[in-house]
Amino acid sequence: MNLLQAIILRDLRIAYRQGSSAMLGVGFFALVVTMVPLGVGPERDVLLRIAPGILWIGAALSSLISLDRLFHADAEDGSLDLLLSLPLPLELVVLAKTIAHWISSILPLILISPFLAMMLGLPADAIGGLAIALLIGSPAFSLLGAIGAALTINTRRGGLLLTILVLPLYIPTLIFGVQSVGAGPGAGTDAITANLMLLTAITLISAVLSAWSAAAALRINAN
Amino acid sequence: MWKYANPRLFLDLAEKLLPWFAGLTVLLFAVGLYISLIGSPPDYQQGDSVRIMYVHVPAAWMALFCYVFMASASVVGLVWRHALADLAAKSTAPIGACFTFLALFSGSFWGKPMWGDWWVWDARVTSVLILFFLYLGYIALWETIEDHARAARAAAVLAIVGVIMVPIIKFSVDWWETLHQPASVLRFDGPTIHASLLWPLFTMALAFTFFFFTVLLIRMRTEIIQQRIRALRLAAIEE
Numbered sequence: 001m002n003l004l005q006a007i008i009l010r011d012l013r014i015a016y017r018q019g020s021s022a023m024l025g026v027g028f029f030a031l032v033v034t035m036v037p038l039g040v041g042p043e044r045d046v047l048l049r050i051a052p053g054i055l056w057i058g059a060a061l062s063s064l065i066s067l068d069r070l071f072h073a074d075a076e077d078g079s080l081d082l083l084l085s086l087p088l089p090l091e092l093v094v095l096a097k098t099i100a101h102w103i104s105s106i107l108p109l110i111l112i113s114p115f116l117a118m119m120l121g122l123p124a125d126a127i128g129g130l131a132i133a134l135l136i137g138s139p140a141f142s143l144l145g146a147i148g149a150a151l152t153i154n155t156r157r158g159g160l161l162l163t164i165l166v167l168p169l170y171i172p173t174l175i176f177g178v179q180s181v182g183a184g185p186g187a188g189t190d191a192i193t194a195n196l197m198l199l200t201a202i203t204l205i206s207a208v209l210s211a212w213s214a215a216a217a218l219r220i221n222a223n
Numbered sequence: 224m225w226k227y228a229n230p231r232l233f234l235d236l237a238e239k240l241l242p243w244f245a246g247l248t249v250l251l252f253a254v255g256l257y258i259s260l261i262g263s264p265p266d267y268q269q270g271d272s273v274r275i276m277y278v279h280v281p282a283a284w285m286a287l288f289c290y291v292f293m294a295s296a297s298v299v300g301l302v303w304r305h306a307l308a309d310l311a312a313k314s315t316a317p318i319g320a321c322f323t324f325l326a327l328f329s330g331s332f333w334g335k336p337m338w339g340d341w342w343v344w345d346a347r348v349t350s351v352l353i354l355f356f357l358y359l360g361y362i363a364l365w366e367t368i369e370d371h372a373r374a375a376r377a378a379a380v381l382a383i384v385g386v387i388m389v390p391i392i393k394f395s396v397d398w399w400e401t402l403h404q405p406a407s408v409l410r411f412d413g414p415t416i417h418a419s420l421l422w423p424l425f426t427m428a429l430a431f432t433f434f435f436f437t438v439l440l441i442r443m444r445t446e447i448i449q450q451r452i453r454a455l456r457l458a459a460i461e462e
Contacts, residue, residue, distance in 0.1 A: 151380065151381060152367075154373075155355035156367065157367070161360075161363055164356070165360040165364065165381060167356075168388075169355050171395065172388075172391050175395045175396065175398075192358065202391070210387075213384050217377055220373055220380070221377065
């Protein structure tokens with residue numbers, strides 16, 4: 001447990017001291033969300049309808065930016081070899097790094113999402129629902145992304161390949177995430193709860209899948 | 224299975240099987256195309272455009288079959304380090320991607336007269352499109368990793384992750400909204416389409432399957448020969 005904590009804290013410290021990466025993600029997220037009203041026009045009801053979708057897509061895309069570095073930085077400076085030789089299953093190391101990634105690059109997005117949702121005209125209860133849905137669903141982004149990051153550590157232009165590998169896997173999270181926001185007053189609480197449960201299931205499945213396959217990919221790619 | 228991990232024996236087997244597979248493919252396509260395009264009656268609602276089904280449905284079946292085949296070969300390659308299973312998975316991907324594209328393309332041509340649009344964001348269409356992207360990602364991963372053994376194993380992990388995600392993607396998209404008709408052939412209470420349309424469909428599906436195995440054998444043979452050429456070149460350089 002201490003080792004796990006140490007890995008999480010180390011990654012958080014690196015993210016914090018490099019400073020720019022978390023803020024870059026937030027900036028990217030805010031910019032993506034800002035581009036949409038400029039692209040589709042500022043009509044209130046159109047924005048209200050698409051707001052949950054914009055925020056979820058924005059979060060998915062922003063999570064990709066920092067995923068590229070998830071294992072790549074460690075592979076470059078050699079600390080990946082140390083992580084591989086820890087007296088800890090590699091699967092747990094992957095989970096620890098994924099948790100750190102989620103805290104450092106996705107949690108800030110969730111924190112500013114209520115403001116962006118307000119700007120897009122979502123009503124107050126939908127904003128709360130959106131934040132809860134993001135909290136439950138977005139770990140799947142980090143987890144599934146870790147698979148892509150582990151598969152592409154040795155490839156040139158890995159970041160581009162990563163997006164192609166990972167984005168199709170994000171689709172279930174995106175669909176249930178957007179649906180659980182309810183998109184307006186029409187949806188009942190039952191439907192929202194059901195979608196949140198499915199979202200939880202997807203995150204848990206992703207955790208199992210990611211721990212196994214990202215660890216396998218790291219072992220394959222380690223020199 | 225283990226015997227044919229030896230490329231020499233596999234090449235011999237492929238040599239023996241290929242003419243049979245190719246012959247069966249030609250025969251089945253000849254019969255299948257005749258009874259589906261000329262021999263079968265037009266649909267009472269859709270008219271002659273129902274004949275698109277005889278290409279569309281087998282292509283869609285093969286798209287899924289190829290993915291499952293590719294993932295199974297990946298498991299065999301990853302777990303037992305079976306070299307030919309890796310090659311089988313690698314060679315399946317482009318064929319599967321082509322079937323997927325054919326299903327989307329023919330579906331688009333069927334959708335225009337039936338639904339009034341070239342493309343609809345319907346559950347099935349969308350999940351097949353995502354399947355197409357999964358194929359592309361798999362092929363791209365093979366292309367970008369230079370070391371063959373490493374590429375094989377990394378791609379195998381991706382294929383296995385994909386096969387777990389495919390049903391999840393399918394159901395998630397299913398609950399989204401839908402226009403495509405539900406399954407009408409493989410159902411518990413028997414097919415809901417008439418036998419006169421079913422026979423041509425099955426003949427075509429069989430033809431597609433044999434076509435797949437014929438192309439697969441040719442592709443695997445090419446891969447083995449390519450590897451051998453590469454090895455010979457390297458040996459020549461070292462001397």
